[in-house]
Amino acid sequence: MTFGIIPPQPADRIAITGMGVVSPIGQDVETYWSGLVNGRCGISSIERFSTEGMRVNSGGEIKTLRDPTTTAASSLPKCRASQFLILAASEALQMAHWSEAPFADQCLGVVIGSALGGIGQAEYLMERPRDLHALTEAPYDGPTRNLAHWLRATGPVMTISTACASGATSLGVAADLLRAGMVTAVLAGGVDILCRFVMQGFNRMRSLTRDKVRPFDRRRNGLLLGEGAGIVVLERTSTARQRGVQPLGFLLGHASCADGAHISAPDTAGRGLEHTIRLAMHNAGVVPEQIDFISAHGTGTPVNDRIETIVFKNMLGARASAIPINSIKAHMGHTMGAAATLETIMCILAWRHGQIPPTLNYGEPDPECDLDYVPNYARSVRPRMSLKTAAGFAGCNACLVLEGAS
Amino acid sequence: MSFRGTSLLTGWGEGLHCLPTDAYAAAAGRRILPLSTPQFADDHLRRATRECLLAITAVEQALLHSSWSATELAGQRTALVYASASSYVAANWAFLHADTSSAMYFPYTAPSAVPGEVSMYFNITGPYLSFLSGANAGLEALWQAATLLNTDQCDRALILGVETFIECEDLYTRGRRLFSMPLVETAVCLLLERHPSLATMKYSAGNTPVNNQTNELIPPAMLETLRSTPATAAITLCGSTIRHSCQLAKQLRQHWSSSAVPSISVVNTRTGTCLAATPLIGLLLALAEAQCERILCISRWGEAWSILSWL
Numbered sequence: 067m068t069f070g071i072i073p074p075q076p077a078d079r080i081a082i083t084g085m086g087v088v089s090p091i092g093q094d095v096e097t098y099w100s101g102l103v104n105g106r107c108g109i110s111s112i113e114r115f116s117t118e119g120m121r122v123n124s125g126g127e128i129k130t131l132r133d134p135t136t137t138a139a140s141s142l143p144k145c146r147a148s149q150f151l152i153l154a155a156s157e158a159l160q161m162a163h164w165s166e167a168p169f170a171d172q173c174l175g176v177v178i179g180s181a182l183g184g185i186g187q188a189e190y191l192m193e194r195p196r197d198l199h200a201l202t203e204a205p206y207d208g209p210t211r212n213l214a215h216w217l218r219a220t221g222p223v224m225t226i227s228t229a230c231a232s233g234a235t236s237l238g239v240a241a242d243l244l245r246a247g248m249v250t251a252v253l254a255g256g257v258d259i260l261c262r263f264v265m266q267g268f269n270r271m272r273s274l275t276r277d278k279v280r281p282f283d284r285r286r287n288g289l290l291l292g293e294g295a296g297i298v299v300l301e302r303t304s305t306a307r308q309r310g311v312q313p314l315g316f317l318l319g320h321a322s323c324a325d326g327a328h329i330s331a332p333d334t335a336g337r338g339l340e341h342t343i344r345l346a347m348h349n350a351g352v353v354p355e356q357i358d359f360i361s362a363h364g365t366g367t368p369v370n371d372r373i374e375t376i377v378f379k380n381m382l383g384a385r386a387s388a389i390p391i392n393s394i395k396a397h398m399g400h401t402m403g404a405a406a407t408l409e410t411i412m413c414i415l416a417w418r419h420g421q422i423p424p425t426l427n428y429g430e431p432d433p434e435c436d437l438d439y440v441p442n443y444a445r446s447v448r449p450r451m452s453l454k455t456a457a458g459f460a461g462c463n464a465c466l467v468l469e470g471a472s
Numbered sequence: 473m474s475f476r477g478t479s480l481l482t483g484w485g486e487g488l489h490c491l492p493t494d495a496y497a498a499a500a501g502r503r504i505l506p507l508s509t510p511q512f513a514d515d516h517l518r519r520a521t522r523e524c525l526l527a528i529t530a531v532e533q534a535l536l537h538s539s540w541s542a543t544e545l546a547g548q549r550t551a552l553v554y555a556s557a558s559s560y561v562a563a564n565w566a567f568l569h570a571d572t573s574s575a576m577y578f579p580y581t582a583p584s585a586v587p588g589e590v591s592m593y594f595n596i597t598g599p600y601l602s603f604l605s606g607a608n609a610g611l612e613a614l615w616q617a618a619t620l621l622n623t624d625q626c627d628r629a630l631i632l633g634v635e636t637f638i639e640c641e642d643l644y645t646r647g648r649r650l651f652s653m654p655l656v657e658t659a660v661c662l663l664l665e666r667h668p669s670l671a672t673m674k675y676s677a678g679n680t681p682v683n684n685q686t687n688e689l690i691p692p693a694m695l696e697t698l699r700s701t702p703a704t705a706a707i708t709l710c711g712s713t714i715r716h717s718c719q720l721a722k723q724l725r726q727h728w729s730s731s732a733v734p735s736i737s738v739v740n741t742r743t744g745t746c747l748a749a750t751p752l753i754g755l756l757l758a759l760a761e762a763q764c765e766r767i768l769c770i771s772r773w774g775e776a777w778s779i780l781s782w783l
Contacts, residue, residue, distance in 0.1 A: 185564060206583060207605050211774055215681070215775060218681070219679050220678055220693065222679070222776070223677075223775070223776040227602045228602060229582050239601070239616065263564075266567075267567065267581065321625070323599055324552060324587075324598065329579060329580070329585060341598075345599075345625060459582045459585070460579070460587065
């Protein structure tokens, strides 16, 4: 193999020093982790908007957003996605021991991935015609700009969209900014909210299940949507050391590649995903034998889970069946742009706590999905090196190679 | 720097030579200068939206210019980096208003649908991402493409910008405070291959609130970046509106410490409002027209700004 970047030296590795979560099973990292390992389900009937006329009316909805504890609570924007981001960012910054805004003397970047951006806010505003002018302030990059404004960030502010892989791609772009020396630290992550718009879309595509979400199970027949935000603070290891902060983990490598196959379905042979994983591992300087755990995209659709299984076997050979693989989509639904970041946080927490959260609702093995999916109960394993895979509409694939910090 | 191939389709016509010297005057009161919808016989494109077809047309024309074949573009060694601030609006707007029996616009509501159709049409399976950061997205896409090339993750990179407006004319009219007229539909494509000059590309970006009291558009961090710019450089400015860019140019001239001020051109006065495509056009204009050793392309969108410097 000739492609890829030269893996960075340890001092220059991209460290994760803070994490923040807003999810249907917990609105802080600790509660989120407890929900994951204890198999809490955050899926319920949707109450925030009407689902009249839809086949499915449940999802991972956050019923009450926690009260912000930040000094900027009164200045939270009205946009729900922006609120999610600010709450998650606030927790991540606190964990990373960065003092709260302003960051005038530091070059703090913001890179956010989203599949929907401010569309939920646009939908809300459209119901109030007198506010129609404000629609032009609710585009896809609206939540990112609101977060940057709230942070008074002085570094680059970028909005990325690779559909439901956005939460992984954004972390990769943030790592590129750090490697280029353009920023001191980056708040990177993903966000999306449940709204009628996206529920209608998936409903019309008949992608949503009326059953439970059952990743990798023979009975799986679709996904459910969820909402949330995940934010990590990324900085060079040398910067973290200078600040006296211990990294939680490292982002060793990343890649985002195209399928070039179909607008709403993955390539039937998983070629795009396989190339993405190979490129990410090569960029990280990691070989398959080093992988301890895979956090799969695992949507619970018949096609996705089968193809991911094929790709993992192609990548890992005989070792594939010895590596634990999980999907946490059954806990809280598919949180779209937030999913890959929330799952990245799960990988780091799995290393720290020595436990892998289960794949819920798994009961009947599928001959085509015959790997170890950590069914139903958390497992006591400490996975140092993890792969995080993600995929989205329009043939988007992304992969992150993560390592827990000692 | 040399691009292997480029293409430019705008509401003014095809190519740089169609751009007027004064977009506002040339628009003669028209709010939007649309692009016509390309026609394809390919059945695979029967559901593709207008913005997807414009993107494919732009890539085809850049390929013609490059003398590469579509076969050479296919595969894992080509990166596709997309930039846009508006192309998703039409499909999203239509879906928001669609009757419940139609799934026509979903998932074309996803901004990635545009590069998605391009990747399928040309069978591009290499690095792939989309930037949606308003007018700065064009320079972000250029930086990312150069990063992918410099790190050997691809052999060639396709940078694509598409902006469309006509389907949502009413919406943009209501938002004219943010989107000054004329809005000019654009599809621009740059084919970049690995070249020693890529190593000299410098990109910097930041976020600085505008001081409402002084209306100062140039933050100290941006000035710091510009301070070492020689008088022989060409600076090309791409704001979110013509007025905004002209203000930026005026302040930039005032800030220059030496008497030898580099040439400063305001791209929006030539193009109109093309959002993320503006800096890509600005770079093409500077390459075509400026006899200089360095080009600085500056974009600003809200509080965020980007500077791309290319020797």
